[in-house]
Amino acid sequence: MNDTLANTEKKTAYILTLPAVLLVFSIILFPIFANIWISFKEVELKDIRIPEPRAKKIVKSISDDPSKIKILYKLRNSSLIQEIRDVSFQDNFPKNFEIENLDPRCSFKKYNLKCEFGNWPAKYRENFQVIFATNDGSKIDKKKLKSIKPKLDGKSDNILLNTNFTLKNFKKVLFENEFVDLLLTTFYYTFFGTVGSIVFGILTAQMVNQKFYGRTFMRSVLLFPYVAPVVALAYTWELLLDPNSGTLNSLLLNYKIIETPINLLGQKYIEISILGFDFKLRLALTTVIMFEIWRYFPLAFLFILARLQAIPKELYEAADVDGASPFQKFFNITLPQITAVISILFMIRFIWNFNKFEDVFLLTGGASGTRTLPINVYQQGFAISDIGMGSAVSIVIVVLLLMFMFFYFKLLGKRVDEN
Amino acid sequence: MRTKNTILFSLISTFFLIFLISIWKILATLQGLSINSFNIEIIFTFGLLISLAHLGIGDIIKSIYKSIIFSAIFVFCDGYLIQKLPIWYNVGVFLILYFFTNKISKYTFIGLKEEHSTQVILFDFLTLFGILFFSFVILFPFYMMLVTSFKTQIALLVNPLDFSINFGQDIKDLFKSYFVIFKSYKFGKYIVTSTIVSVGTVIITLLFAIPAAYAVARLNFFGKTFLSTSILIIYMFPAIVLVIPLYTIFSQLGLRNSIEGLLIVYTATTLPVAIYMLQGYFKSIPKELEEAAILDKLSWFGIITKIIIPLSIPAISSVALYVFMIAWNEFLFSLMFLDNPNSFTLSRAIQYLSGDAETPRQYLMAGSVVVTLPVLFIFVYFEKYLVSGLTAGSVKG
Numbered sequence: 175m176n177d178t179l180a181n182t183e184k185k186t187a188y189i190l191t192l193p194a195v196l197l198v199f200s201i202i203l204f205p206i207f208a209n210i211w212i213s214f215k216e217v218e219l220k221d222i223r224i225p226e227p228r229a230k231k232i233v234k235s236i237s238d239d240p241s242k243i244k245i246l247y248k249l250r251n252s253s254l255i256q257e258i259r260d261v262s263f264q265d266n267f268p269k270n271f272e273i274e275n276l277d278p279r280c281s282f283k284k285y286n287l288k289c290e291f292g293n294w295p296a297k298y299r300e301n302f303q304v305i306f307a308t309n310d311g312s313k314i315d316k317k318k319l320k321s322i323k324p325k326l327d328g329k330s331d332n333i334l335l336n337t338n339f340t341l342k343n344f345k346k347v348l349f350e351n352e353f354v355d356l357l358l359t360t361f362y363y364t365f366f367g368t369v370g371s372i373v374f375g376i377l378t379a380q381m382v383n384q385k386f387y388g389r390t391f392m393r394s395v396l397l398f399p400y401v402a403p404v405v406a407l408a409y410t411w412e413l414l415l416d417p418n419s420g421t422l423n424s425l426l427l428n429y430k431i432i433e434t435p436i437n438l439l440g441q442k443y444i445e446i447s448i449l450g451f452d453f454k455l456r457l458a459l460t461t462v463i464m465f466e467i468w469r470y471f472p473l474a475f476l477f478i479l480a481r482l483q484a485i486p487k488e489l490y491e492a493a494d495v496d497g498a499s500p501f502q503k504f505f506n507i508t509l510p511q512i513t514a515v516i517s518i519l520f521m522i523r524f525i526w527n528f529n530k531f532e533d534v535f536l537l538t539g540g541a542s543g544t545r546t547l548p549i550n551v552y553q554q555g556f557a558i559s560d561i562g563m564g565s566a567v568s569i570v571i572v573v574l575l576l577m578f579m580f581f582y583f584k585l586l587g588k589r590v591d592e593n
Numbered sequence: 594m595r596t597k598n599t600i601l602f603s604l605i606s607t608f609f610l611i612f613l614i615s616i617w618k619i620l621a622t623l624q625g626l627s628i629n630s631f632n633i634e635i636i637f638t639f640g641l642l643i644s645l646a647h648l649g650i651g652d653i654i655k656s657i658y659k660s661i662i663f664s665a666i667f668v669f670c671d672g673y674l675i676q677k678l679p680i681w682y683n684v685g686v687f688l689i690l691y692f693f694t695n696k697i698s699k700y701t702f703i704g705l706k707e708e709h710s711t712q713v714i715l716f717d718f719l720t721l722f723g724i725l726f727f728s729f730v731i732l733f734p735f736y737m738m739l740v741t742s743f744k745t746q747i748a749l750l751v752n753p754l755d756f757s758i759n760f761g762q763d764i765k766d767l768f769k770s771y772f773v774i775f776k777s778y779k780f781g782k783y784i785v786t787s788t789i790v791s792v793g794t795v796i797i798t799l800l801f802a803i804p805a806a807y808a809v810a811r812l813n814f815f816g817k818t819f820l821s822t823s824i825l826i827i828y829m830f831p832a833i834v835l836v837i838p839l840y841t842i843f844s845q846l847g848l849r850n851s852i853e854g855l856l857i858v859y860t861a862t863t864l865p866v867a868i869y870m871l872q873g874y875f876k877s878i879p880k881e882l883e884e885a886a887i888l889d890k891l892s893w894f895g896i897i898t899k900i901i902i903p904l905s906i907p908a909i910s911s912v913a914l915y916v917f918m919i920a921w922n923e924f925l926f927s928l929m930f931l932d933n934p935n936s937f938t939l940s941r942a943i944q945y946l947s948g949d950a951e952t953p954r955q956y957l958m959a960g961s962v963v964v965t966l967p968v969l970f971i972f973v974y975f976e977k978y979l980v981s982g983l984t985a986g987s988v989k990g
Contacts, residue, residue, distance in 0.1 A: 201861030406961030529831030
């Protein structure tokens with residue numbers, strides 16, 4: 175009895191979870207494995223279109239004879255690079271039609287024209303012509319004839335499914351792609367974006383955790399950059415920072431703080447001298463990181479605020495009795511209480527920043543020293559149209575991510591053991 | 594100790610005043626006033642004088658009168674220095690000064706003697722400064738987005754700092770950018786597409802997620818732990834690595850440029866969060882209710898529709914709003930999968946619009962306002978639900 179109950183429970187569980195699991199696996203897990211497959215192939219964007227046999231039907235009347243008609247099929251292979259094998263052709267005609275000239279490749283039975291065209295090489299074109307006459311001499315309705323579409327079929331190799339593999343993509347990614355520069359840029363972007371958003375998150379959470387008028391409103395406002403669509407925000411920032419007529423540059427010029435406009439999103443380096451030391455700051459990258467921090471510190475804020483509100487008040491009351499200063503309270507009570515949340519946040523944000531594509535893409539498109547790994551996936555795959563290369567870069571991203579997760583959990587596991 | 598505290602107090606409050614006045618001046622400049630300098634030295638001197646005078650006068654005068662007097666003096670001097678400014682600017686300065694003097698009125702000369710008073714002052718002012726600073730930094734781009742959409746190309750060329758809106762003009766001229774994007778750029782159609790895609794994603798996600806979440810929360814089956822951990826791991830996986838394989842598969846299946854294609858991808862990417870959030874809530878529903886239902890010979894389907902769903906309406910609506918926002922804001926997949934203007938979503942349409950260098954920026958901003966407003970509206974209106982959801986699942990982004 176119990177056994178059957180457990181069995182039905184199992185069965186129901188599988189039925190209930192199956193749709194979701196299937197969908198997620200086919201759209202998320204399968205592509206990750208497909209990436210591995212594609213990354214070992216030489217595939218370009220144009221190769222992934224499946225070659226199709228096509229026919230354009232042109233109906234022409236024959237002068238002096240309304241009961242006869244000429245039909246011209248413009249046949250072609252849609253692919254410029256691949257052959258189509260065993261092309262077959264079919265078209266239907268009204269019941270009173272008789273064929274005048276039958277091509278040896280074709281047969282006409284039951285008002286159905288069938289042809290076997292054999293193999294079509296790449297770029298193949300042919301003008302195929304048939305003449306019909308009505309057996310009762312009635313007039314032919316050209317429109318109706320045109321509305322019947324021929325059916326074509328053929329076999330072709332799918333370049334993605336053959337078993338020719340190459341290591342070329344990975345060689346290119348690792349040795350010809352300014353790989354070190356790419357890694358460094360991604361790392362700067364990810365690391366400073368993460369740290370910045372956490373620091374601002376702590377500051378704002380500490381701020382909102384105090385009582386003041388309009389506190390709930392402030393909490394909503396702080397989340398605006400996080401919930402608003404990235405497209406709108408990126409273009410607004412671009413407009414604010416534009417060197418020619420952007421608001422920021424106009425303001426700075428107006429107050430005579432700068433003399434020439436600064437191209438914050440288009441300039442790779444800016445020379446800065448602090449205390450006599452000259453160094454080059456990566457300007458566009460810094461701006462993009464600022465945007466990143468601006469957009470994602472709300473998440474850190476929300477997590478940390480939730481944690482702050484859970485800290486027992488007695489701790490602070492006890493500290494007050496001991497005469498602790500606000501800073502002592504912050505460093506000795508608040509900070510230790512939020513380290514766990516910060517370490518989780520660091521991981522989540524690090525991973526997501528590492529994969530961030532939209533923000534950089536919309537702000538700079540990866541130009542002026544802001545090319546990160548995800549941007550490179552897009553550039554290789556769609557701008558240069560090299561799908562194989564794009565996949566190889568994706569694989570590099572996945573491998574780096576797995577490495578990061580591994581080290582993170584190892585480190586975290588050690589910490590837990592020590593306690 | 595007291596001298597040190599006095600100096601620190603006046604310096605900190607002065608910097609705060611400079612910050613307040615500077616923000617006001619920036620906002621005034623953006624209304625087209627010609628203010629070419631912050632006059633920081635003068636405000637600095639004034640700030641110091643006011644805070645010292647405040648400490649010096651102490652309780653001799655009532656604090657309201659004190660505030661009014663200080664503010665009036667400041668406004669008078671400021672107005673004298675930068676002449677020909679409209680009344681509203683000076684009223685603003687007056688209010689800022691009034692606010693400022695009110696804020697410092699709680700500090701007294703005697704209070705400064707106390708231990709940690711420097712840190713208390715610093716903390717208080719940093720909090721105040723933070724609130725204003727962050728409000729400004731966050732709201733400023735949104736403000737500029739909105740104001741720019743009401744300007745014309747010529748007006749912005751004449752004075753790139755004049756963002757004042759002329760409410761006197763005809764409604765048609767005021768909302769010209771909006772009329773244009775709806776008429777010439779088919780934004781009405783994009784709104785419909787975006788809405789269909791987002792609402793569709795919500796419905797399909799819930800249909801798939803509720804049963805799955807119920808199974809994970811309640812039933813015992815082989816592979817349950819594996820499933821719930823893999824949900825979280827999949828959630829961490831980046832969309833960018835899915836793009837190329839999905840693009841190739843969708844091209845071959847003819848799913849590109851179709852709403853169905855987007856629906857499939859959006860549902861798959863939001864499902865893990867939805868399941869994770871829902872199963873957490875389902876676990877909190879008392880088991881006894883279901884046990885009673887099993888005795889009543891209710892099937893699993895009956896339990897879900899008659900017990901679980903009615904009891905978890907708050908959680909389900911929070912997930913729904915949330916998935917809606919993700920789908921509405923999504924950009925990467927719509928960029929990859931849509932290249933035919935007839936099937937664009939709002940985000941993709943705005944990006945397409947910006948690709949043409951000729952597009953005037955006020956159209957771009959009007960489009961941005963159109964795509965942003967629904968989300969902000971939903972967020973502010975349902976904030977309570979959403980914030981709990983955000984912390985539980987944390988929207989991917």
